[in-house]
Amino acid sequence: MQRRIIKxxxxxxxxxxxxxxxxxxxxxxLFQIVKKGIASINWSFFxxxxxxPGETGGxxxxxxxxxxxxxxxxxxxSILLGVLGGTFISEYKDKKISELIRLCVNIFQGIPSIxxxxxxxxxxxxxxxxxxxxxxxxxxxxxxxxxIVKSTEETLRLIPSSLxxxxxxxxxxxxxxxxxxxxxxxINGILSGILISVSRVAGETAPLLFTAFGNPxxxxxxxxxxxxxxxxxxxxSMSPYPEWHSIAWGASFVxxxxxxxxxxxxxxxxxxxxxxx
Amino acid sequence: MENGILKIxxxxxxxxxxxILTNINLxxxxxKVISIMGPSGCGKTTLIRCINRMHELQPDANFKGxxxxxxxxxxxxxxxxxxxxxxxxxxxxxxxxxxxIYDNVVSGxxxxxxxxxRIEKDRIVEETLRKVYLWDEVMDSLHRKGTFxxxxxxxxxxxxxxxxxxxxxxxxxxxxxxxxxxxxxxIEELITKIKKSVTVILVTHNTAQAARVSDFTAxxxxxxxxxxxSTEKLFTxxxxxxxxxxxxxxxx
Amino acid sequence: xxxxxxxxxKQKIVEYAFFIENMIHNSIKGLMNKNRELLEKxxxxxxxxxxxxxxxxxxxxxxxxxxxxxxxxxxxxxxMIAKMNNDLERIGDQAVNISECGLYLIEKxxxxxxxxxPRMGEExxxxxxxxxxxxxxxxxxxxxxxxxRDNIVDNLRDQILRELITFMTSDxxxxxxxxxxxxxxxxxxxxxxxxxxxxxDVIFMIEGKIIKHRKIKD
Numbered sequence: 001m002q003r004r005i006i007k008x009x010x011x012x013x014x015x016x017x018x019x020x021x022x023x024x025x026x027x028x029x030l031f032q033i034v035k036k037g038i039a040s041i042n043w044s045f046f047x048x049x050x051x052x053p054g055e056t057g058g059x060x061x062x063x064x065x066x067x068x069x070x071x072x073x074x075x076x077x078s079i080l081l082g083v084l085g086g087t088f089i090s091e092y093k094d095k096k097i098s099e100l101i102r103l104c105v106n107i108f109q110g111i112p113s114i115x116x117x118x119x120x121x122x123x124x125x126x127x128x129x130x131x132x133x134x135x136x137x138x139x140x141x142x143x144x145x146x147x148i149v150k151s152t153e154e155t156l157r158l159i160p161s162s163l164x165x166x167x168x169x170x171x172x173x174x175x176x177x178x179x180x181x182x183x184x185x186x187i188n189g190i191l192s193g194i195l196i197s198v199s200r201v202a203g204e205t206a207p208l209l210f211t212a213f214g215n216p217x218x219x220x221x222x223x224x225x226x227x228x229x230x231x232x233x234x235x236x237s238m239s240p241y242p243e244w245h246s247i248a249w250g251a252s253f254v255x256x257x258x259x260x261x262x263x264x265x266x267x268x269x270x271x272x273x274x275x276x277x
Numbered sequence: 278m279e280n281g282i283l284k285i286x287x288x289x290x291x292x293x294x295x296x297i298l299t300n301i302n303l304x305x306x307x308x309k310v311i312s313i314m315g316p317s318g319c320g321k322t323t324l325i326r327c328i329n330r331m332h333e334l335q336p337d338a339n340f341k342g343x344x345x346x347x348x349x350x351x352x353x354x355x356x357x358x359x360x361x362x363x364x365x366x367x368x369x370x371x372x373x374x375x376x377x378i379y380d381n382v383v384s385g386x387x388x389x390x391x392x393x394x395r396i397e398k399d400r401i402v403e404e405t406l407r408k409v410y411l412w413d414e415v416m417d418s419l420h421r422k423g424t425f426x427x428x429x430x431x432x433x434x435x436x437x438x439x440x441x442x443x444x445x446x447x448x449x450x451x452x453x454x455x456x457x458x459x460x461x462x463x464i465e466e467l468i469t470k471i472k473k474s475v476t477v478i479l480v481t482h483n484t485a486q487a488a489r490v491s492d493f494t495a496x497x498x499x500x501x502x503x504x505x506x507s508t509e510k511l512f513t514x515x516x517x518x519x520x521x522x523x524x525x526x527x528x529x
Numbered sequence: 530x531x532x533x534x535x536x537x538x539k540q541k542i543v544e545y546a547f548f549i550e551n552m553i554h555n556s557i558k559g560l561m562n563k564n565r566e567l568l569e570k571x572x573x574x575x576x577x578x579x580x581x582x583x584x585x586x587x588x589x590x591x592x593x594x595x596x597x598x599x600x601x602x603x604x605x606x607x608x609m610i611a612k613m614n615n616d617l618e619r620i621g622d623q624a625v626n627i628s629e630c631g632l633y634l635i636e637k638x639x640x641x642x643x644x645x646x647p648r649m650g651e652e653x654x655x656x657x658x659x660x661x662x663x664x665x666x667x668x669x670x671x672x673x674x675x676x677x678r679d680n681i682v683d684n685l686r687d688q689i690l691r692e693l694i695t696f697m698t699s700d701x702x703x704x705x706x707x708x709x710x711x712x713x714x715x716x717x718x719x720x721x722x723x724x725x726x727x728x729x730d731v732i733f734m735i736e737g738k739i740i741k742h743r744k745i746k747d
Contacts, residue, residue: 094336162371166435169331170442171361172388180388184375275374276424469530488596489530509592 030256037253040246050216050232053241060251062218066133066226067255070212071198073137073222078144079194085145086152086190087178093157101149108146116142117207125211133219133226136212140204144197151193155186160277188273192266199262203255205230229255282307282476283328283446288342290320290327292335297323298500301342305493307445310472312479312491312508316528320500321480325448328478329363330356346445361389364439364475365448369455370431372423372438379419381434382406385442405441408474409433409467429460433467440475447471449479453486465490484524488512496520531597535606538589539665542610542617545582546661549617550654552579552624553720557650560631560713561643568635571628579621586614602734609734613664616723616730620657623716623723630709630716640696640706649685649717652678656724664731672728676740682721689714 044059051058085105089098120139125131159182167177183190208214213225214235229251236248281304288301297320305311313321326332327340330351344351351359372381380387382402402419406412411433415426423434432452439447449468453461468477468490481487487494488508495505496517504511504520515521522528552575559567590611593599599607656675663672693707732740 160369160371162367162369163373165331165365166367166371166373166438167384167388168334169329169360169365169367170385170388170438171357171359172385173357176388176390181373181375185373187375276422277371277374466530485598488598508596509588512595513588513591 033249033252033256036246036249037251037256040250041253045247045250049218050247051243053239053244058243058247060227060229060232060247060254062215063227063229063232063251064254065218065220066212066215066231067202067228067258069133069220069222069226070137070140070208070228071202073134074140074144074201075194075198077138077141078148078197082145082148082194082197083152083183083190086149087156087183089149090153090156091178102153105146105149108142109150112206113143113204114206114209117210120207121210128223130223131211131213131225133212133222133224136208136226136228137222139207139211140201143201143204143207144194147197147200148190148193151196152186152190155189155193156182158189159185163277185275185277188270188275191273192270195262195266195269199259199266202259202262203230205234209234229258281305282347283478284343284345284348285324285328286343286345288327288340288344290323290332290338290340290342292339293337296500298327301502303495303502303505305446305476305478307476308472308474309492310468310477310479310490311493311495312481312487313495313497314481314484314487315497316523317482319497321482321497322450324497325365325450325478325480328446329360329365329448331360331365357389361385361442362444363446363448364442364444366432366435366439366450366452368451370428370435372426372431372434374422374424376423377420378415378423378426378434381423382437382441384438401441405437408440408471409437410463411437427460429456429463432456432460432464436464436467436471440471444475446476446478449477451480451482453481453483461486484512496523498523531593531599531603534593534597535599535603538586538593538607538610541586541589542613543661543665545579545586545614545617546657546664548575548582549579549621549624550657550661552576552621553627553650553654553657556624556628556631557647557654559628560634561647563635565632565635568628568631572625572632576621576625579618583614583618587611590614602737605734605737609730612730613727616726620720620723623720626716627713630713633709634706637706640693640703640710645685645689645692646710646713646717649682649689649714652682652685653717653720653724656682656721657727660724660727660731663728664734667731667735669732669735672731675728676725679721679725682718686714686718 046059046064047061048059049062050060085101089101092098116139120135120142124135124138128135163181163185164177167181168174172180208228208231212228212231214231215225215227219226233248233251233255236244236251239245283303283305285301285303285305288298289296290298301324313324315321323332328344328351332338332340333356346354346359346362351363372378373384376384376387379398379402382405383398386393386398386401403412406415411430414430415434418425423431426434432455436447436449436452453464456464465486468479471477472492479487479491491508493506494508494511496503496511496515496519498519504515504517506516511520512524515524552571555567555575556571558564559571590607593607594604597603656678659671659675662668663675690711693711697704697707729740732738
């Protein structure tokens with residue numbers, strides 16, 4: 001009796017310790033980034049352009065803006081397509097084509113991001129003869145697409161079919177039923193899927209190397225190269241200049257904060273707009 | 278029963294090669310409660326889903342024959358119009374989860390894009406909720422989500438949603454099978470009362486319920502209409518041997 | 530739903546009871562006033578109507594049980610109404626028997642002045658109407674008093690019998706008329722018995738207590 005309880009307790013303690021150990025790397029990383037990054041964070045970091053090596057100060061405003069532009073382009077490209085695709089495969093579950101799409105989406109998810117970068121390079125950068133924000137955005141969009149398709153499908157699958165029937169039985173058309181009843185009922189799942197996918201691609205570097213390329217200047221033109229936070233971190237941390245290293249730390253801090261905020265937002269969205277059936 | 282509001286004539290329905298309903302002939306008088314009973318899988322639900330043209334939405338569904346609503350073949354009318362005239366309530370309460378109680382009641386109008394002034398909507402909501410005896414319970418929380426209500430209240434809300442469109446017929450597909458006895462009793466009472474304004478077709482596998490609430494009963498067995506007549510007669514002196522056996526619990 | 534049905538049943542059975550009460554009245558009145566028309570009306574007109582009434586009530590009871598599966602007091606009420614229906618129909622038959630004897634007697638000179646027969650009739654009708662009252666108002670005391678009054682009618686019947694035996698032994702010509710009178714008294718006594726039955730059923734309905742075949746007092 002006594003021994004059984006002791007064994008039980010022991011096991012519990014081991015599990016708790018192991019669980020804490022597994023979160024340790026995350027805590028250490030966060031600690032490191034905050035310690036090194038917070039030093040370079042100030043107002044000018046957000047509004048100024050990067051300075052040539054050797055000069056102090058300077059900021060990453062171009063990269064922040066670039067990241068923003070890239071995400072908007074990626075979103076425009078992937079959200080509509082992803083939601084429609086997810087809706088399609090959840091609506092026509094048993095069709096051959098849905099099976100095929102589902103398979104493609106799964107494979108898509110497994111493609112290394114660098115490969116997507118190269119593909120977009122061949123498809124878009126080569127014909128246009130220039131690196132551009134557009135191509136970078138599309139590369140990120142391609143990465144977001146399978147995530148959005150899957151989260152949409154899974155959300156819609158949880159919506160009872162009786163809801164659709166109720167709407168149809170009231171004389172509503174199929175389109176109205178989907179737009180006014182089914183998609184709103186799944187809005188929290190779809191939205192959090194989108195937010196998660198944004199936070200996933202916000203830190204991507206590889207697909208941007210051959211597409212958005214990077215740009216030390218402010219740029220609003222989507223047909224020109226833009227910088228992004230992960231690209232900037234990649235470039236600056238590879239450089240031999242210590243000033244650039246500290247800027248890279250600062251950028252890492254901004255990026256991490258952005259991703260954490262997105263994650264918190266996702267949680268809030270799915271809690272706030274939770275649909276009870 | 279010659280001049281029924283709804284007449285089903287030589288009607289067959291099924292999926293693919295499987296026939297579910299064979300040669301159904303049924304005339305339904307207006308402002309009465311008609312229950313369709315039978316063991317599970319006998320085609321009760323298929324039959325009422327044909328009446329508001331929901332059956333044909335399923336892949337591989339087929340049918341043959343005519344159903345006349347006020348002497349007009351529903352298969353020659355647009356399904357959207359048919360469904361506005363013939364409302365339906367399902368087994369499990371399913372109010373629209375994103376809509377308030379208020380919006381749920383007028384959802385038929387919202388989803389059909391019918392615009393109307395606020396006062397008119399208020400009137401319809403109150404009138405309909407009173408009809409289903411839900412007004413007193415929800416009048417203070419009209420703008421809360423319908424899914425916060427209890428199961429029985431939700432089902433009454435669903436009946437209200439169907440009634441708000443002023444249908445000629447309302448189809449109830451085992452409306453109490455997901456409810457507790459108390460909520461069931463309330464819905465049954467409601468059914469016997471709403472027949473003043475609408476013809477009710479009730480599908481149930483519960484013979485006691487059919488006996489309690491309906492004026493006429495149809496007994497469906499293996500896709501065939503075995504017997505149809507006044508509930509009093511059918512439950513005391515059924516004409517067909519199969520009805521007798523079903524009612525005495527020999528099968529089903 | 531069931532409640533409305535039971536109320537309808539009660540209303541119908543009370544209607545039926547009044548109808549039957551009226552039949553007895555008519556047959557006694559026809560006998561006393563030598564009114565052939567009235568007696569024939571009971572036999573040819575009221576009796577078929579009473580039969581239709583019985584069938585209607587019977588069907589209503591059966592379908593109510595079939596449709597609603599009543600429990601406890603509801604079930605007792607319906608069963609009781611069904612039995613009462615049966616008893617009332619029998620009372621109707623007794624009224625017809627009385628009328629038939631009446632049709633024979635009114636043509637003949639009286640054996641003796643009719644004193645006990647109308648008294649008995651009055652008593653039996655009173656018992657029936659009290660039985661109905663006890664049913665309408667669910668009045669157990671009244672029902673019990675009806676059961677106790679049963680022996681008044683029994684005694685009257687015995688008295689009539691004794692009296693008529695003396696007539697018959699003294700003058701054989703009166704035998705046929707006397708037998709008809711005895712038959713009437715027997716029929717009236719049956720009416721009283723059936724009224725007692727109704728009261729026993731009323732008590733069963735209200736309290737669920739079976740008092741049949743037992744003395745009230747114990």
